[in-house]
Amino acid sequence: MKRVDRRIRAMTTPEGIAMPVTLAGRGARAAALALDLGLIVFGFFILILVLGSIGMNLSDAENGKSSAVGEFLFVVLILGVFLCRYVYFTAFELGPRGATPGKRALGIRVAARGDRRLTAEAVLARNLLRDAELFLPLIWIIGSIGGEGGIAGYAAAAWLLVFVLFPFFNRDALRAGDLVAGTWVIESRRPRLQAAMSIGEDHRSQYHFDEASLSTYGEHELQVLERVLREDRPEALRQVTETICAKFGWTPGSGDEHEFLEAFYAALRQRLESDMRFGKRKKDKFS
Amino acid sequence: MALTVNLPFRRREPPAPPHDVAAAALRSDRFRLERETDWRRLEEVVTRLEKNRIRRVSDADLLELPVLYRKAASSLAVARETSLDAATLDYLEGLVRRAALQVHGPREGFGRWMLRFLGGGWARAVREIWLDICIALAVSIAGAVAGWLLVARDDAWYYALVSSDFGDTRQPGASREVLAETLEGTKDADGLATFATYLFSHNSGVAIMAFALGFAFGVPTLLLGFYNLAIMGAMLWLFFQAGLGIDFAAWLSIHGTTELTAFLLADAAGLHIGRAMAFPGDRTLMAATQKAGRRAATVMAGVVIMLVCAGLLEGFGRQLVHVTPTRFAVGGTMLVLWLGYFTLSGRRRA
Numbered sequence A: 001m002k003r004v005d006r007r008i009r010a011m012t013t014p015e016g017i018a019m020p021v022t023l024a025g026r027g028a029r030a031a032a033l034a035l036d037l038g039l040i041v042f043g044f045f046i047l048i049l050v051l052g053s054i055g056m057n058l059s060d061a062e063n064g065k066s067s068a069v070g071e072f073l074f075v076v077l078i079l080g081v082f083l084c085r086y087v088y089f090t091a092f093e094l095g096p097r098g099a100t101p102g103k104r105a106l107g108i109r110v111a112a113r114g115d116r117r118l119t120a121e122a123v124l125a126r127n128l129l130r131d132a133e134l135f136l137p138l139i140w141i142i143g144s145i146g147g148e149g150g151i152a153g154y155a156a157a158a159w160l161l162v163f164v165l166f167p168f169f170n171r172d173a174l175r176a177g178d179l180v181a182g183t184w185v186i187e188s189r190r191p192r193l194q195a196a197m198s199i200g201e202d203h204r205s206q207y208h209f210d211e212a213s214l215s216t217y218g219e220h221e222l223q224v225l226e227r228v229l230r231e232d233r234p235e236a237l238r239q240v241t242e243t244i245c246a247k248f249g250w251t252p253g254s255g256d257e258h259e260f261l262e263a264f265y266a267a268l269r270q271r272l273e274s275d276m277r278f279g280k281r282k283k284d285k286f287s
Numbered sequence B: 001m002a003l004t005v006n007l008p009f010r011r012r013e014p015p016a017p018p019h020d021v022a023a024a025a026l027r028s029d030r031f032r033l034e035r036e037t038d039w040r041r042l043e044e045v046v047t048r049l050e051k052n053r054i055r056r057v058s059d060a061d062l063l064e065l066p067v068l069y070r071k072a073a074s075s076l077a078v079a080r081e082t083s084l085d086a087a088t089l090d091y092l093e094g095l096v097r098r099a100a101l102q103v104h105g106p107r108e109g110f111g112r113w114m115l116r117f118l119g120g121g122w123a124r125a126v127r128e129i130w131l132d133i134c135i136a137l138a139v140s141i142a143g144a145v146a147g148w149l150l151v152a153r154d155d156a157w158y159y160a161l162v163s164s165d166f167g168d169t170r171q172p173g174a175s176r177e178v179l180a181e182t183l184e185g186t187k188d189a190d191g192l193a194t195f196a197t198y199l200f201s202h203n204s205g206v207a208i209m210a211f212a213l214g215f216a217f218g219v220p221t222l223l224l225g226f227y228n229l230a231i232m233g234a235m236l237w238l239f240f241q242a243g244l245g246i247d248f249a250a251w252l253s254i255h256g257t258t259e260l261t262a263f264l265l266a267d268a269a270g271l272h273i274g275r276a277m278a279f280p281g282d283r284t285l286m287a288a289t290q291k292a293g294r295r296a297a298t299v300m301a302g303v304v305i306m307l308v309c310a311g312l313l314e315g316f317g318r319q320l321v322h323v324t325p326t327r328f329a330v331g332g333t334m335l336v337l338w339l340g341y342f343t344l345s346g347r348r349r350a
Helices: A026-061 A066-094 A101-106 A120-128 A130-145 A150-164 A176-181 A219-231 A234-248 A257-277 B027-050 B059-082 B086-103 B110-128 B130-153 B156-161 B176-182 B192-215 B219-241 B245-278 B285-320 B324-344
Strands: A008-012 A018-022 A108-112 A183-187
Touching: A018 A183, A018 B086, A026 A066, A026 A101, A026 A108, A066 A120, A066 A130, A066 B192, A101 A108, A108 A120, A120 A130, A120 A176, A120 A183, A120 B192, A120 B285, A130 A150, A130 A176, A130 B192, A176 A183, A176 B285, A219 A234, A219 A257, A219 B086, A234 A257, A257 B027, A257 B059, B027 B059, B027 B086, B059 B086, B110 B130, B110 B285, B110 B324, B130 B156, B130 B219, B130 B245, B156 B219, B192 B219, B192 B245, B192 B285, B219 B245, B245 B285, B245 B324, B285 B324
Parallel strands: none
Antiparallel strands: A008 A018, A108 A183
């Protein structure tokens, strides 16, 4: 809970509605990147297989034309490498989902920082810098491990690590590209609309809750209760019923935990919501 | 039902099970049930938009999207003050966030962006980084001069600067004939498409790298620019000394005017970001960097286009056009075209 809270940032829609967003964790982003790179390597592998087999067949069929076809295939190959390295991320992030397949799988997307819209220039900028943050260091680090370039190679690799590790040195986990483009990566959860709580049978008439019991708990407890009711696990229901009853010295019944809690929830929510309309809010049982 | 409870619970007769809005016990739930249909409709439209299936969204839905969005947004504002249903608030927040990104998102297709870009956006961005272009140009010229002077003083510098492949005949002490041979083109177009594509992708890689390194306050970008032009200076000296200076310049200029301008712009774009970070002025560092970043990205998109042209000119043009004056003419024309475009395009809307 605490760890998630630290990732929440305030954003304002152009209509002026405060809209909290949750920044994507560094782990999720790394996993998304790994997925994307895996996809690229896989796609490239397929491309080579396909081109290779076409090339083989054609050069077998007619020897005269093989050089022109081979040249065409080579052009496709070079362009393929170029597209993978520079266009893949940009093209997907320009789409309406603002996410590469890897990001989508991890439930995260790119968004503009602050209340501005995500522009094509921003997506371009963040992905052009990816080269210095990812591919270049990769090449140098592999090179320096292989002993290429000697001490200068190590120095360059260490220096390039500054780019790679940039997200670990700022609060918003921005990478250099995000900083330059004015973007960040946020979680794009799509919660489903759950059933309304008070459309079931109204059990409040079966139970009567006195003033003391309704003025004890606050919004936090109400929401915990809501979660317990929605999950509807008998074990949890019984435990919560016992806790509440013990608090007010009631004797818990057995078998009717769900109805009891539903009634208590409805009564408590009605109470807190009517207080709310008068500008009185109670955060939790301690306030 | 086995109930073994004492007071203060009191049993009453159960009411009829509610199904409609009015029967919801809580006022905030009634509020929600009244608006739920609109929310679900918005969710459906937004989901289709996110899947890029804009054709499957009916005109009526699309026209109503802003209305539905505003309704949902106002529902959220009201619900935050009147409802304690965490699940509904969560849903509404997610829905409004998704809808906001669609309503205010970059709903600009690639074609339209390209039009805006070519119709002035690019040239304006180039003009906006004029100072960085001047700095990068000065550093490049200094690099070329340094390369020339170093090699002129001592041949050994040539090997240090130009990492020549084994078998490259362009070396100090090579005869005039040998050098002249390297400037000749080929007779037929075989293999030139591959060559052009390779040149384009390789040069774009170099340009993007130079740009991206600008993030480190522009220093590596300038060093790279200096180094690359030092190589050119060294080669210029080699050919001039053999009396082939004019031919070499023509050989270089046919694609070089485009390619070197592109590299110059890439260096300047990288430097622009580095400079904004080092000297943000009276804006915040973030704001300055962002503004510079977006401008520089626009320039870079153009650099890639220029390098496509340069790749074609180098791959085909240089190999197929052999005559020195024609080479100069092509290179000069390209330079005039680029400069004219950058200085004149997009003036009206600016």
